[in-house]
Amino acid sequence: MEICCKINGEERKLCFEPHERLLHVLRRHGYYEVKDGCSEGHCGVCTVLVDGKPVKSCLMFAAQAEGKEITTARGLGSPESPHPIQQAFADEGAVQCGFCTPAMILCAHHLLQRVPDPSDKEIRRALDGVLCRCTGYQKIIKAVKTAAQRIGGEAK
């Protein structure tokens, strides 16, 4: 089947079998930044934003994306022009292997949209759905705080 949706601001047509999950369809269409860590909803590295909200794309049928707006890490920024959250992750040493990073950044983005100056607890809650085996999470939490400060500073 075929649907239309907006991915990273671009109108896209996605073709797939009815049973297919959004994760696998996105990857097949070249959105490799959406990672596959378990395909069963536990690890969270396949998280994308659907209409601004974090969704584990392995748990969503691609068919459910009809008419939705999907954002991936590549939709937030590029190597030439990284998003402040992406920059903060790089600056704070929050990126080790980088496999969970796109999902972490999208969850952080969703948090900072709602809570511009989050507490430690709020950051931990917002990122709880994404597993990381490399960092011990310390520098990821720090990076979200740094990003919040930088974004807040810009807004002022």
Added chain:
Amino acid sequence: MKDFKVVGKPVRKIDAIPLATGQPLFTDDVDMPGMLHARILWSPYAHARIKDIDISEAERLPGVHAVLCYKNVPRVMHTTAGQAWPEPSPYDTAMFDRKVRYVGDRVAAVAAETPEIAERALQLIRVEYEPLPAVLDPEEAIKEGAPVIHDEPDCKYVLPIRWDPKRNIAAHVELETGDFERGLREAEVVVEGKFRTHQEQHCCLETHSCIAYVDPAGRLVIRTSTQVPFHVRRIVAQCLQIPERMVRVVKPRIGGGFGGKQSMIIEDVCAMLAWRTKRPVRLVYTRREEFMSAHVRHAMVLWGKIGAKRDGRLTAIELRVLSNAGAYGAHGMTVVNNTCAKTLPLFRCENIRWVADVAYTNTVPGGAYRGYGVTQGIFPMAILMDELAERLGMDPVDFWKLNTVREGDTHPIFEKLGEVGKGVAMRIESCSLPECIDRAAEVFEWKKKRAEYSKPQSGPVRRGVGMVCVAQGATVPLIDMASASAKMNDDGSFNLLIGATDLGTGADTVLSQIFAETLDIPVEDVIVYAADTDFTPFDKGAYASSTTYCSGMAVLKTAEAIKRQILKVASEMLGEPEENLRVRQKGVESKQSGKRVEFHEIAKHSMYVRKQFQIAATESFASPLPPQSYSAHFVEVEVDVETGEVRVPLYVVAVDCGTAINPKLAEGQAEGAVLNGISHALYEQYVWDERGRMLNPSFGSYRIATTLDAPEIKTILVPSYEPSGPYGAKSIGEVCVNGPLPAISNAIYHAVGIRLRESPFTPDRVLRALKGKSKS
């Protein structure tokens, strides 16, 4: 610390922005025209003979391009362990065998046009099994009459190692230093006990992934998520029986390794399917397969005994170990060797007796895992140290400081045993462990907390604190070798080509800092390429805490060789003798005349003007020594005596990794390792049924720590200067993973008075121990 320009600075990880912006950098982030999808058929039995297998129906299914099983691939006995040749692991594995030895062992493989067709083809393979009695416990496996797991006549070691496969013994090793019996007689207090550690999966977020294809020149290219590209090339060529020159292994960005990718888990099958079909083949493990058909940290049974004088000095240490190799012996002996070789030289005690056996069982194979034996070896030692301190009425901090090594010490184990066999004598030239202990104790507020939580506590949640120290030697000396190549470009920048394997650790960044420091250039002028067996020189791979130390020295030597060539050209350009010249900020200047020539001018001169040549060098470093890194671990726990749940609110770790080439990345290594250790201690557990099936092969039921579980981890880097390492550096990757297991056990004892000698410390185990305590 010496004054450096690039070394010791928190340079941003060079691949951080590409990764954070989601660039397609990993093994599976490519598509290739005509790519086939591989799936593997797994054994449902823990132990069975395959009487017959019929693949014809699967082969006939439209869309299937190849089906492999023992009938149609060469039988080449090998080890999957990614170790230096000749490997100290038994050649007890064939690509496909007539026998299966654990639930999840390979039976057959299919390559088809879609994953769905491949999956359907697996269902069409008819296998006739003859189930055999299985043995799941290592203590049972070595008893008389146990089922023999490796009864094939062609399994062997290529090194002279004691083993007895007829008795399921994959390796036997022992050692005595000093005079153990005398030490024991001299002891005034002796503590002893039996301990058990449990299996653990690496849980890299990127599962084992491989894409193999035959290039237009007819060579086999393997793009794979590995820590050991050069060993993979060698082993795959061995298994496929093709010359190594026909194989190229490419390592892109890797989504975590932790030892799990120090074995050739899937590359042989993927490569064989590509070789047979001449089509690109993709093989990516599911999470379930990762749990059931990759490697784990070896579970061990350990008996420890330590004796001490009344004044607290240790007089004797005994450690007996039985390691559960699982179904195959990859890394079996070397991991168990490290329960002695890399664990016990922490202690100022010469009288040591150590005996170890590695037992085959019908469970998932053990393999390399960050810590590599030290995690298991330090567990009994550090708990017994805590018991001894208590018996002697000493504060554990004082007791550990009294009994752990310092600068200038040596240890007889260094010479007698290394990871592979005989070791090398070594004097400890760098050790800031005493300062690590002091600083961590202070930041943790050890004295205050220890006193406060020692008072009677009420309510369901009881607090306690515990501490331990750990050492971990870098490299396998005299065996591990790394090399680097570099060349100068005409703008004065450099390509640095390294076989070293960055798994996400930041090794590429650290190594370019070492290169940049030596030539006094910014890191941006170093273009790193790693690792590709066609283009980068040999490196043993990322393991044994060796990349910063060993690969770092290879990079340093390469940069120095380049510097000599640069100075020679500059000397001619400036008309001054080389001894007057030095490199300075992307140029060469004269200490006498002050005259200066820029790197880009030197490069152009050497390429286009006179006596033309490419400024380039390749250097190697074979590690002569295993310098130890150290860490002091302090942990606070909250034990709920009603639910048995253990929480960790605070963890302080102080680390001596010599010079931290990149402090921010070094902290990241420490923090990640500590949380991995906490997760192992409290949450992670393989649950088996009586037939040897893992019941929880999913992150839903095999839980690893999340942001909500992670405590605040305070990392303190306490520098020392290792003269044999690059700019004083040692290693950082492994040492911190070993602390949490015993430290948490000690803290639980402090909180509620139960000694947990078996891991993990799950609520049911805590409650059972509490019940046992209240009865006694």
